[in-house]
Structures are given as C-alpha cells and as structure tokens.
Amino acid sequence: MIQEDLERIKSETRERLSKALSPDEINEIRVAVLGKKGQLTQILKGMKSVAPEDRPKVGQMVNETRAKIEEALASSQAQISKKLQDERLAAETIDVTLPARKMERGHLHPNTVALKEIEDIFIGMGYEVVDGPEIEKDYYNFEALNIPADHPAKDEQDTFYINGDMLLRTQTSGVQIHEMERGRIPIRMIAPGRVYRADEVDATHSPVFHQVEGLTVDKGITFADLKGTLAEFAKGIFGEDTRVRFRPHHFPFTEPSAEMDVSCFKCGGKGCSFCKGEGWIEILGCGMVHPHVLEMSGIDPEVYSGFAFGIGLERIALLKYEIDDMRLLYENDIRFLKQF
Ligand code: DAH
Numbered sequence: 474m475i476q477e478d479l480e481r482i483k484s485e486t487r488e489r490l491s492k493a494l495s496p497d498e499i500n501e502i503r504v505a506v507l508g509k510k511g512q513l514t515q516i517l518k519g520m521k522s523v524a525p526e527d528r529p530k531v532g533q534m535v536n537e538t539r540a541k542i543e544e545a546l547a548s549s550q551a552q553i554s555k556k557l558q559d560e561r562l563a564a565e566t567i568d569v570t571l572p573a574r575k576m577e578r579g580h581l582h583p584n585t586v587a588l589k590e591i592e593d594i595f596i597g598m599g600y601e602v603v604d605g606p607e608i609e610k611d612y613y614n615f616e617a618l619n620i621p622a623d624h625p626a627k628d629e630q631d632t633f634y635i636n637g638d639m640l641l642r643t644q645t646s647g648v649q650i651h652e653m654e655r656g657r658i659p660i661r662m663i664a665p666g667r668v669y670r671a672d673e674v675d676a677t678h679s680p681v682f683h684q685v686e687g688l689t690v691d692k693g694i695t696f697a698d699l700k701g702t703l704a705e706f707a708k709g710i711f712g713e714d715t716r717v718r719f720r721p722h723h724f725p726f727t728e729p730s731a732e733m734d735v736s737c738f739k740c741g742g743k744g745c746s747f748c749k750g751e752g753w754i755e756i757l758g759c760g761m762v763h764p765h766v767l768e769m770s771g772i773d774p775e776v777y778s779g780f781a782f783g784i785g786l787e788r789i790a791l792l793k794y795e796i797d798d799m800r801l802l803y804e805n806d807i808r809f810l811k812q813f
Contacts, residue, residue, distance in 0.1 A: 479534055507542065590709070594706050600662060613650050614632075630671055632671065645665070645686035649762075650766075654770050660689060661688075662686075663687045665684070666683065668683065691779070717734065719759075722760075733782075759783070761780050
C-alpha cells in the first residue's frame, strides 16, 4: 500500500516538475511534497500503523523516495535557471559590429585659448589672477585712474552709463584700484574680464570685448622691470625669437606711458602684408603707475612704485590665429569654432 503511494507521489511530482516554468513553481511543489503538511510527510506520519517488523523496510523506502524527489527538484531548478539565463542573454545581445554613435567633442573658444596662455605665462612669473566688477562706479573706472571729469572717454557716446554714478566698465584698469585698496603689498596681479564701450560692430570693434589688466607694485619697481616682464610675455605668446619695442604714449594713470610692439612673427621684422610692411605689431599699453594714482589708493609713492599694462584679449587671439574679422569671435558659427 505505502509502496504504491510512494510510487504515485514520485511520478506525480515528476509530472508536475516537467510542467513547472519558474523557480517559484518549483518551490511550491517542494512545499506540497516535502513541506510540513506535504504528501511525503503525511506518509511518514502514517508509519505508526505499520507493523514494527516492517518499519525499517518502509522507512528505507520513504527515504529513497525522498532522495529521488530532492534530486528531481534540484535538476528541474537547474534547468529552469539555465533556461531563464539563456533567455536573458539572448534578449541582451549586443551587435558589436554596429557602427558607434559619433561623439561630438567641444572646442575651446580662441579667446579662451589665448587667455589660458596669457594666464599661464604670468602665473609662471608669480602673478595672481584676480576678478573685478563689470558694473562699476565712475570713481573706479575714471576718477581714481586720474581721468579728469572732462575727459572725452567719459562722453556718453563711449560709455554705457547705468545712472549718473554707475556704469559698465570701459576698461579693466579699475581692478588695479580695488587691488591697491586692499592694501596687500607687494602686488602682482592680472585681471582678465569683459569691458563695454558704445561702439558700432565692425571688423575691429565690438561693444563688448575683453582685456587683461596687469599690475605690479612693490619697493623699487622700475621701467626695467616692466620691460623685462612684458618682453617675457611676448616671447611666451609669439615665440622665443620675438623682440619688443616701446613707443612713448599717453595714459592718464601711468607716467611715463608706452605702447609695446612685437616684431612681426610672420616675417620676423622685415615687413610683410601681415604687419602692413611695418615689421612691428602693436599689442598693448603700459606704463609706470602714476604717483597720484598710488596716493589716491592709499599707497605712499615715496616708498612704493609700480607698473601696469592692459592687453586686448581679442587682439592677441586674432593675431595668434590670423583671424581678420573680430565678428567671427562672437558669432559662434560652429564651422569657425571647430577649428580651435
Ligand atoms: N586701460 C587702457 C585702455 O583701455 C589700457 C591700458 C593702458 C591699461 C596702459 C594699463 C596701462 O594698465 O598701464 O586702453
């Protein structure tokens, strides 16, 4: 009787397992057969009614059946896991022969490239890069720079005024004043940034452009320091063979003042179409900080002296890349920008 029951449970279980589709179903079958209230467990409970001398034999039969069923459960479990994994792998197949999607790579703007080079050169000489406000008081943009109230640059046609006292800075020179007012000497700083002027747009003008201001203040600074520093800068930007020359000029905040030219990096100074036959190209304004400017900013001109310079960033970028129209720098035409 028991033997028949065992055979029946075994074959029924195999039958159910052959139809199972998931690990959960297999688990259900395990519980139904081997669980606390499972079929096989019930049979073990019925052992009481078996004659004592038959019990070892019946017990052995039950154990054998149990072992067979466990084996069947394990093998079904393995089969289903494998099948599920195969299905998943098939669904996740990657076609490695498919052409890759093209990655668009960004480019640095020529102004950015030029600025990074300028910054690297000055940082290498111990300069700090500082920032200043674009919306500025008249005092910082003009007055403290020794630019008198009746100076033509203050004309409304050149300067964007916000009100009588506030304006969009027309030059980065005001950052010199902020830096001197902080009262930390020695000063070795450059201040790159946007400046604004009421100019019409053309190949060489824009109402918004960039300058890099420079200022050095310490004891015993002379024009020789200015020349050495700016000659080093010129070599860094235009190459080791670059020569510089200084022409007298006038800026209200420096005395003496000069403009610096570099030898033409196309012809080496012989004169070509790039330098318009001059052999020299003007690149910046500079000078020794006017004693009155030092004094207004709280620095004693009897003790300290300094030099300053102002570089037009666009001018450097245009020269470096031989771009002949400033508008190209602002139009953001991807075909242009891609070249840098
Ligand atoms: N601020 C001047 C300009 O916008 C440029 C300049 C010239 C700056 C001489 C300086 C300097 O610091 O010393 O034209």
